[in-house]
Amino acid sequence: MLRVPVHAIQPGMVLARPIALPTKPDRPLLQRDCEIPMDLVPHLKRFGIREVWVRRRPFEFLEDLLDEGAIEHHRRVYLQVRRNFEAILRDSTLEIDVAGLEKAVGELLAFLRSSDGSLALFEQLDAFDNYLMAHSTNVCYLALVLAMNLQRRSIAERHVEQAQDLADLRLLGLGCLMHDMGKMLVSREIVHKPGKLDAREMAEMRRHTTYGYQMVRRHVPPQAAQVVLHHHQRWDGSGYPRLGDSRTGRELPPLAGSEIPIFCRIATVADVYDAATMRRCYSEAKLPVQVLCEMRHQCRGFFDPQIESVFYQTVPPFPIGQTVGLSDGVEAVVVDFHPSSPARPRVKRLRSPKGEALPPHAQEEIDLRDVPELEIAWVDGQDVRPYTACQQSSVPEPALA
Ligand SMILES: [Fe+2]
Ligand SMILES: [Fe+2]
Structure with missing residues (x-):
């Protein structure tokens, strides 16, 4: 079984895994063991599917590694996100089904804990249908696996305080699912602009953190709401938002280092990685190896070094089956x-x-x-x-x- 990029599909290739669209996970487009019809290939590209798994000797043993359960849970979380985001867009009133989202995150987390929790066979949901929903779900999944590995390291190295801060990962998952929700209040022209944003547009785009925080803060516990507010806050003190003092109106010094809540420091790494590896209206998807290299060089000082180091041990630059x-x-x-x-x-x-x-x-x-x-x-x-x-x-x- 091999990963084959959609443009490299050849006549006679047989699927080792079904092809499913995130919107219809229960009704795959094509079943396992099906020969891929060549006239479907352009449509796969249009749907944003980048690669498929095909049967190939002698790589059958990779099938044993592939955990269908992880993919299933990932998709279930996506459906919950979709239901919520669509309801908000439809009614423009905020009725977040926090219990539903929490349940989906809890089930994903329980599954990850019972499996090896590795990202070696992680399937990134693509953005063919809605970038925001797919990205939110991917960030949640990546952040949870990263946090679990960090938790293991904290316990092994007896960082008791850090292990305690990481106790309820459901709140991290919940915060990640909602982290960019504020973009729904930013105008579509800005969010989907193919070119570079000008200064005014950039300032408005950056407000998605405070818009999102206002949307969720009364509905979710503070640790989850903080992820929404601070996921663009950088370890070296750069990033945003810059908050004002409610008494004096003066701008407060930026949060930096360990002042930034730990869930926000985790979410920020997962967020940067997923955004760069996905196809966007202004850029093509990049290979994991390229993104990981750019993170090391172009994002120097942005991330908590301990979290960054665990991340590089968690995300493979060359995924299994490639x-x-x-x-x-x-x-x-x-x-x-x-x-x-x-x-x-x-x-x-x-x-x-x-x-x-x-x-x-x-x-x-x-x-x-x-x-x-x-x-x-x-x-x-x-x-x-x-x-x-x-x-x-x-x-x-x-x-x-
Ligand atoms: Fe964001
Ligand atoms: Fe994001």
């Missing part, structure tokens, strides 16, 4: 992820440099940690070497002075 080109010209498939050495996963050789399928005895597995002269060079026709160089370890780059 076909990659090695620097010796061989085509291979990623079959495992090493959290401590994210850019050097375990791969299985598939095709020779001339593009010929390798015979079974030559399809050996290579742990790239053991072969320093070999690296992943290509993904989907893109040279990724500039991005892998900065990801040899899970430790973030030092912040700029």
Whole structure:
């Protein structure tokens, strides 16, 4: 079973997993074991589907890793978000079904706790139908997995206070689902503008944090509402909103470092990652490896270094099942992820440099940690070497002075 980008689908390919639209998770567009009709391919692109899983020997063993339960829960949370957001858009009165959202987050969390909670096979929902809803759901999922890994580390390192702050992750999930809700009050022309926003538009766009906070603060516990208000607040004191003192009207100094509530620090990392890996009205989707590299360089100082380091151990730059080109010209498939050495996963050789399928005895597995002269060079026709160089370890780059 392999991940195949939609543009690389070929006649005769058979699905290893159903293709479902987020809006209709119970009624897949195409069932497992179906041959993909070539005339459907342009429609898949239009729906925003980027890749499909197809059957391929000898990668059947990847099917055992794939947890359909995680995907199912992810979609269920999405449906709850959708129901709520649509109700708000329809009635323009705020009737958030907090109990429904909390229940969906609670079930997702319980599931993640019972599984290995890894993101190796994470399926990002795409934005074909509504960016805001898909993005909110993805951020919730990513933030929960990140927080669970952080929690494990806090307990292992006996950071009792931090472990206590992370106690009720349902509130983190709830805050993430609502984090960009305020964008529903920003004009559509600004939210969907394909070009760069001017200063006035940018100021209005940035108000989505305070608009959202006003929408939710009476309905959810403070830890969830804070995520909505502070998810653009950066560790180094940059970011927004800048709040005013209610007595004097003067602008307060920005929140920075550990003054920013921990759920907001987690949400901010998940938010930046998901926004950059999704297709937007003004940009194409980027590969995970590129986004992770940009986060290390362009976002220096933005994130809590401990959370950032756990994030790099959580999100694989090369997802399992992805076909990659090695620097010796061989085509291979990623079959495992090493959290401590994210850019050097375990791969299985598939095709020779001339593009010929390798015979079974030559399809050996290579742990790239053991072969320093070999690296992943290509993904989907893109040279990724500039991005892998900065990801040899899970430790973030030092912040700029
Ligand atoms: Fe936001
Ligand atoms: Fe966001």
